[in-house]
Amino acid sequence: MSVLARFLRQRRKLRRLLESPLPSAYQRPYSSHPPKARLNVPQDYSSHPLLHQSSSSLYASCPELPRNSPTTRLNLFQSVNAALSHALQSSPTTLVFGEDVAFGGVFRCTSNLSTSFGSERVFNTPLSEQGIVGFAIGCAAQGMRPIAEIQFADYVYPAFDQLVNEAAKWRFREGGTGGEIGGLVVRMPCGGVGHGALYHSQSPESLFTHVPGLRVVMPRSPSQAKGLLLASIACNDPVVFLEPKVLYRAAVEQVPTEAYELPLSKAEILKEGKDVTIISYGHPLYTCSSAIAAAEKDFDITVELIDLRTLYPWDRPAVLESVQKTGRAIVVHESMVNAGVGAEVAATIQEGAFLKLEAPIQRVAGWSTHMGLVYEKFNIPDVARVYDAIRKAIDY
Amino acid sequence: MSFRTAQRNPQLGWSRCPRPRWPHALPLRRSVRWSSISQRPGSDHVHFPGAVNSKFTTKLSFERPSTHATIPTFRVMDSDGLIVDKDRDPPDVSDEEVLTWYKNMLTVSIMDLIMFDAQRQGRLSFYMVSAGEEGIAVGSASALTPDDVIFAQYRETGVFQQRGFTLEDFMSQLFANRKDAGKGRNMPVHYGSSKLNIHTISSPLATQIPQASGAAYALKLQALTNPTLPPRIVACYFGEGAASEGDFHAALNIAATRACPVVFVCRNNGYAISTPTLEQYRGDGIASRGVGYGIDTVRVDGNDVFAVREVMGRARAMALEGGGRPVLVEAMSYRVSHHSTSDDSFAYRAKVEVEDWKRRDNPVTRLRKWMEGRGMWDAEREGEARRRIRGEVLGAFARAEREKRPRLRGMFEDVYEEVTEEARGQMEELRGVLERYPEEYDVDEYEGGRDGL
Numbered sequence: 001m002s003v004l005a006r007f008l009r010q011r012r013k014l015r016r017l018l019e020s021p022l023p024s025a026y027q028r029p030y031s032s033h034p035p036k037a038r039l040n041v042p043q044d045y046s047s048h049p050l051l052h053q054s055s056s057s058l059y060a061s062c063p064e065l066p067r068n069s070p071t072t073r074l075n076l077f078q079s080v081n082a083a084l085s086h087a088l089q090s091s092p093t094t095l096v097f098g099e100d101v102a103f104g105g106v107f108r109c110t111s112n113l114s115t116s117f118g119s120e121r122v123f124n125t126p127l128s129e130q131g132i133v134g135f136a137i138g139c140a141a142q143g144m145r146p147i148a149e150i151q152f153a154d155y156v157y158p159a160f161d162q163l164v165n166e167a168a169k170w171r172f173r174e175g176g177t178g179g180e181i182g183g184l185v186v187r188m189p190c191g192g193v194g195h196g197a198l199y200h201s202q203s204p205e206s207l208f209t210h211v212p213g214l215r216v217v218m219p220r221s222p223s224q225a226k227g228l229l230l231a232s233i234a235c236n237d238p239v240v241f242l243e244p245k246v247l248y249r250a251a252v253e254q255v256p257t258e259a260y261e262l263p264l265s266k267a268e269i270l271k272e273g274k275d276v277t278i279i280s281y282g283h284p285l286y287t288c289s290s291a292i293a294a295a296e297k298d299f300d301i302t303v304e305l306i307d308l309r310t311l312y313p314w315d316r317p318a319v320l321e322s323v324q325k326t327g328r329a330i331v332v333h334e335s336m337v338n339a340g341v342g343a344e345v346a347a348t349i350q351e352g353a354f355l356k357l358e359a360p361i362q363r364v365a366g367w368s369t370h371m372g373l374v375y376e377k378f379n380i381p382d383v384a385r386v387y388d389a390i391r392k393a394i395d396y
Numbered sequence: 397m398s399f400r401t402a403q404r405n406p407q408l409g410w411s412r413c414p415r416p417r418w419p420h421a422l423p424l425r426r427s428v429r430w431s432s433i434s435q436r437p438g439s440d441h442v443h444f445p446g447a448v449n450s451k452f453t454t455k456l457s458f459e460r461p462s463t464h465a466t467i468p469t470f471r472v473m474d475s476d477g478l479i480v481d482k483d484r485d486p487p488d489v490s491d492e493e494v495l496t497w498y499k500n501m502l503t504v505s506i507m508d509l510i511m512f513d514a515q516r517q518g519r520l521s522f523y524m525v526s527a528g529e530e531g532i533a534v535g536s537a538s539a540l541t542p543d544d545v546i547f548a549q550y551r552e553t554g555v556f557q558q559r560g561f562t563l564e565d566f567m568s569q570l571f572a573n574r575k576d577a578g579k580g581r582n583m584p585v586h587y588g589s590s591k592l593n594i595h596t597i598s599s600p601l602a603t604q605i606p607q608a609s610g611a612a613y614a615l616k617l618q619a620l621t622n623p624t625l626p627p628r629i630v631a632c633y634f635g636e637g638a639a640s641e642g643d644f645h646a647a648l649n650i651a652a653t654r655a656c657p658v659v660f661v662c663r664n665n666g667y668a669i670s671t672p673t674l675e676q677y678r679g680d681g682i683a684s685r686g687v688g689y690g691i692d693t694v695r696v697d698g699n700d701v702f703a704v705r706e707v708m709g710r711a712r713a714m715a716l717e718g719g720g721r722p723v724l725v726e727a728m729s730y731r732v733s734h735h736s737t738s739d740d741s742f743a744y745r746a747k748v749e750v751e752d753w754k755r756r757d758n759p760v761t762r763l764r765k766w767m768e769g770r771g772m773w774d775a776e777r778e779g780e781a782r783r784r785i786r787g788e789v790l791g792a793f794a795r796a797e798r799e800k801r802p803r804l805r806g807m808f809e810d811v812y813e814e815v816t817e818e819a820r821g822q823m824e825e826l827r828g829v830l831e832r833y834p835e836e837y838d839v840d841e842y843e844g845g846r847d848g849l
Contacts, residue, residue, distance in 0.1 A: 078572070092621050120617060126653055131606045131646025135654075138610025138630075141544065141595060144617070158642070165600045172810045173598060175579035177590040182813065212811045236813040265816070313816040376597070 039294055039383040043213045043250075043286050050270065051221055051253040060222060060252045061270075064263060066222065069256035069304035070088070077248040079292050080187075083229040084147065086259040088117045094233065095139060095184065098149030106151060107189055107248050130202045133159035137167055137181050145183030153190035153242060156200040166211030167238040182236030185229075189245035190218070190333055191283055192380050197373040203282070203335035203366075204335060208345065209312035214350040215264055216311040218242040218282040226246055227262030228309060231396055235264055244283040260392045268313035273302035276393050277322040279345055280332040284381055288332050291386035300393055309342045311341055319345065319350040327358040328393040334380050337365035359396035362389045413601075458796050469728055470707060471697035475757040477765025487702045491772050497538060497701055498767060499781060501530040501760045502555045506785045507563070508553070508733070509569060510793065511584075515737040519797065520570050522584045528617060528699075528732035530554045531759025533633075535704030536727070539712055540631055545611055547604035547632040549653040550585050551663065555633070560753070561593045563788055567796030572842045579810070580802045601634070602641035605660065609651035612658035615758030616720045629715045630658040631708075636726075637668020639682045648689040648722065657720035659711045663698065665731035669745040686724035698727035699759045702766075774846045801841050803848035822847055 033041055052058035053069040070282055074082060087094045104111035104122045114122040125132050129150055136148035150156045156163070161184065171180045192201040208216045219225035225243065232239035253317050270285065277285055277298060278288050292303040304322050308314050323329045329349050332344035342363035349361055364381045371379060372392065439453045472487065473479050479486065487494075506527035515523040526533065533554025539547070540559075550556060556566070564575070569587050572580035578596060579589060588596025595611075598604070614631040619625050638644065639646050639662055662682040666673055677683065684692030692714060696707040704727055711723040730753040734741040741750070767773035804826075808819045815823075830837055832845050839845045 037566060092617075095617075106761060120620070123654070126646070126649045128642075128646040130643055131609075131650045134606025134643055135605060135610035135613065136651050138547075138607035138612070140610075141607065142552060142611045142614035142618070144614045161644075162606070166598065166603050169598070173578060173582055173586070173814070174588060174590075174596045175581055175587050175806070175810060176577045177596060179588065179590055182811075191538045214691065215812075246530060313812070313818055314819065 009034075018381075021231060038068060038256045039291065039387050040377075041383075043290065045250045045252065045286075048284060048286060048289070051251055052223065058256075061264075062223070062268065064226065064268075066075045066256050066258055068084075069258040069260070071254035071256050073252055074222045074226075074227050074255040074293070075249050075252045076219075076222045076243065076249075076386055077107050077109045078244060078268055078284070078349045079226040080229060081111055081113070082255065082379070083226040083233075083259075084110060084113055085116070086196065086230060087145070087147065087233045088121060090259065091145060092121075093144045094121070095144055096149070097125050097146070097148045097188075099127055099151045100124060101149055107245060107387060109187075109243075109248075111148070113143070116186075118251050129155055129158040130162055130382060133162040133167070133186060136184055136186065137170070140181035140184040140238070141170070141179060143183070147185045147187060150186060150188040152202075153188040153201055153204050153243075154199040154259070156204060159186075160207070163208070163214065163238075163240070164211050165178060170213070170238070172213060173320075180236065181238055183233075184238040185241055186239070187229075187234045187241045189248070190242040191244040191246055191357075193246045194376060194378075195373065196371065198370050201252040201371040201376065203242065205240075205242055205280050205311050205333075206340045206344075207333060209341055211312075213238070214312065215239045216242070217309065218311060219309065220245065220282055220285045221247070221251050221271045221306055222253050224257055224262060224309065227260050228264070230259055231264050234261060239264075244319065246283055253395035262309070265310045265313050265315055267318040268307045268309055269304065269318070270307050271303070271305040273304035273326065275301040275326055276303045276328040276387070276390055277306060277326045277329065277332045278303060278332060278390075279306045279308060279319055279322075280342075281311060282334065284332045284334055284386075287381060288386050291383045291390060295387050295390040299391065301390075302391060306346075308341075314345070316352070318346055320363065321350065323349050323353045324356050327356050328396075329353075329357075329361045330364060330384055330386070330389045331361065332364045332381050332389075332394060333366075335366055336368050337363050340365055340366045364394060404666065413624055415443070420560050422770055444696055452676070461679060461684075464684070466680050467726075469695045469696045469697050470703050471700045472702040472706065472836070473700055473762065473766055475699070475762055476768075477769055481783075487706070489702075489705070491682060491770070493538070493774070494763070494767065497534050497558070498760075498763050498773075499785070500534050501554060501701075501763065502781060503563075503785050503789070504530050504533070504557050505760055506568065506782065507789050510789050512733075512737060512792070515570045515584075520584055520704060522737055522754055523570070524550055524585045524676075524732040524736045525725045526551050526553045528758050529663055529665060529729050531701040531763070532704055532727040533697040534558045534731060535701035536631065536633075536708040536725075536758075538701075539708035540707050541626065541628070542624050543593065543628045544712070545608075545615065545630045547608040547611070547630065548594060549601065549604065549634045549638060549663075549696040550597050550599070552633045553585070553587075553634065556587050556589070556592070556594065559594065560587075561587065561589060563792035564796065565589070567587075567792045568799070571796045571799065573796055575796075575799060576802065580739045581806070586617045586825075601638040602643035602647075605634055605638075605641075605643050606646035606650060607647075608658050609647045609654070609656045612656035612715075612720070613654050614723070616655070616657055617717045620719075627713055627716050630656075631712075632658060633663060635668060636664040636673060636682055637671065638669075639677055639685075640676055647722070648686065648691060651722035652690045655718075655720050656722055658717050658722045659709070660691075660724045661683070661710065661720065662724070662726045662783050663729060664731045667735070667741070667745070669735045669739060670741070672745075679806060681726055681728075683724065683726040686726075686765065691722050691724050693724040693726070693728045695728065698729035699757055699762055701759055701763050709842065717832070727761075730757075750835035764844050801819070802845045804839065804846070805849050 102114045136146040139146040293323040348362040537555040537558035568575040586597040683695045
């Protein structure tokens with residue numbers, strides 16, 4: 001038999017295997033949902049109220065967005081790309097680098113930037129996270145505005161020393177010399193995608209919210225990502241910018257084409273309500289939104305939903321004001337509950353709104369474990385868990 | 397990627413590649429196009445992308461450190477202050493400049509003695525001397541321009557002295573008073589000066605090395621966009637112990653791949669606190685590693701200020717060649733002093749060894765001998781210089797010690813560009829505590845007292 005004939009035969013065999021039905025026990029759990037589920041059904045991003053399909057709804061939603069700019073439909077990676085492109089265009093001091101960014105990045109966030117702006121300003125680094133962040137700090141110390149990429153937030157730990165001991169403390173220890181590294185932004189994809197397991201799912205934000213000197217930002221949508229990333233680049237403090245990678249392609253909405261900034265350290269009230277406040281950020285906002293829709297229908301209540309947007313230093317007055325009004329608070333995040341952002345938010349609410357609280361503050365978050373491959377859907381807060389927390393809050 | 401490796405068999409002519417492993421390698425054709433990965437018959441090498449110039453060998457032999465000669469140590473004068481190679485041009489430097497170096501080295505060593513004792517008396521919290529390494533610092537700094545940017549580890553007091561840090565600057569930092577550029581936030585000897593283009597020292601070892609690569613890259617791009625800027629390099633100092641950190645590896649690799657104009661200066665003084673170099677590494681020091689990163693490297697006698705200066709001058713010029721590239725300098729010396737005031741080094745090394753180095757060879761006496769041989773220095777001038785410097789140091793010491801500490805609000809400022817809402821609340825909380833428990837806190841030594849918050 002010729003080599004070619006043998007190859008063709010093998011290919012036919014493989015195709016038959018792939019097309020044959022699997023016994024139900026082996027069906028891929030992440031591609032479907034329980035048949036009778038009412039709450040834990042897949043998100044329909046194409047019609048989600050958090051994502052704006054028209055420019056009029058976009059501008060109505062967020063008063064901070066620029067008025068009268070034309071918009072285009074972009075997904076999250078495209079909006080990050082647009083923001084980077086604006087930043088590179090607006091100042092020759094802006095640099096973009098990291099592992100594999102030159103060909104466009106493994107998530108396509110840096111597509112075409114190297115060809116448009118030159119390999120001196122958009123380039124690959126050796127595979128070394130501590131090197132990337134240390135290099136970026138040095139660039140920023142000499143007045144550049146480096147935007148460094150860590151390929152996955154799970155791999156930021158080799159650079160932890162550079163971020164915590166160096167970047168965060170730089171301005172403070174320089175003191176009167178005036179030295180600073182305000183131009184530094186470290187971008188990193190974070191969060192679960194269904195099959196990322198231990199090292200492609202993590203959200204390490206609370207490790208950075210414990211560090212004075214760093215700003216920690218996480219956007220929820222393409223229009224937010226562009227405005228918050230441009231604000232982070234313009235900000236004179238070092239910023240850790242976490243991008244929920246599950247939204248890179250899934251979240252598509254109208255995004256203003258011009259450059260604009262959304263304020264850092266300012267939360268956004270996504271939906272007003274009077275009975276419960278839910279505080280969240282990043283991808284779980286979609287989960288919360290679905291849970292709120294179901295709970296409002298079932299319990300005849302209204303729930304206020306707040307997107308923190310900046311996780312540190314965070315908008316404490318906005319959250320306290322909301323809980324003063326509703327008397328009940330739930331914090332929702334994907335990363336594990338122990339010493340997470342929710343602990344800080346809950347403690348602050350307890351201090352600042354003690355007399356108004358009518359139920360214990362709940363934290364709906366990842367369990368205190370690691371992201372085992374097949375357990376993800378039981379680990380990340382889902383609609384049922386947020387719905388249940390709302391029920392408990394109003395039943396208390 | 398196509399699978400085009402084919403071989404010519406003398407008997408059978410062109411044959412197909414034996415046992416193709418991937419289906420997409422097919423179909424194979426007789427008319428093979430030579431590509432960059434094609435190996436011509438009888439070729440002595442193939443372009444593996446990871447090592448394009450590597451030749452094949454049929455002899456199995458491992459590269460052994462012992463088969464490579466130890467990298468030599470460059471020197472200009474011997475330990476008696478005599479120029480070794482009489483055929484070389486004499487050091488290209490004026491007598492006044494040599495005198496400045498000498499006085500700078502002397503100032504550092506006299507300040508070291510006084511401050512070490514002051515720490516022992518409890519008058520400052522901590523100190524680290526540079527004894528034995530003044531030559532590396534002063535010699536290398538003398539070869540830089542004031543525009544060159546410096547990153548230091550902590551044992552480079554001579555670099556600050558050579559660049560113009562004043563005794564008042566040193567003392568303000570050491571006593572963490574209100575005139576300290578670091579606003580009293582850092583431990584002693586963590587100096588910094590934007591005016592002198594030296595970034596403030598931080599304690600975590602080796603973190604400054606990749607930062608230096610990045611800073612050098614920034615200088616390179618700035619020179620590209622604005623050709624009127626003076627050519628600038630970054631000089632980055634660290635000890636041989638710090639070179640074991642991952643940041644050293646990251647820094648040299650990225651500096652080489654991004655062609656950064658940076659000179660890495662390793663002070664190899666034989667010890668990292670108590671750890672001798674035999675427990676730090678087993679290669680040929682730090683210099684042998686530079687070659688592995690594709691970096692031009694030299695080893696120099698750190699007790700020979702002329703050699704250090706010449707090496708640094710040449711390294712600086714090389715770093716600026718062809719748009720920029722890194723250079724590694726390993727300067728050999730001996731840490732004559734204890735590691736710091738928190739260390740008694742006789743717990744791990746013989747006193748006689750230290751005394752030997754102190755007496756037999758150190759950068760200050762070596763330059764002194766050279767100056768005496770030239771007839772520009774003698775015992776009388778030495779005594780006069782020592783008395784004068786000692787007086788100046790003690791004067792600055794006394795003035796700095798009397799100064800108030802910085803304002804209390806300096807504790808909360810400069811964490812971010814602006815004081816945050818959270819920090820403002822915490823300042824109010826602290827103010828309340830200070831007001832309710834005035835007996836529990838000494839606020840008078842801080843400028844403005846409680847109102848300084």
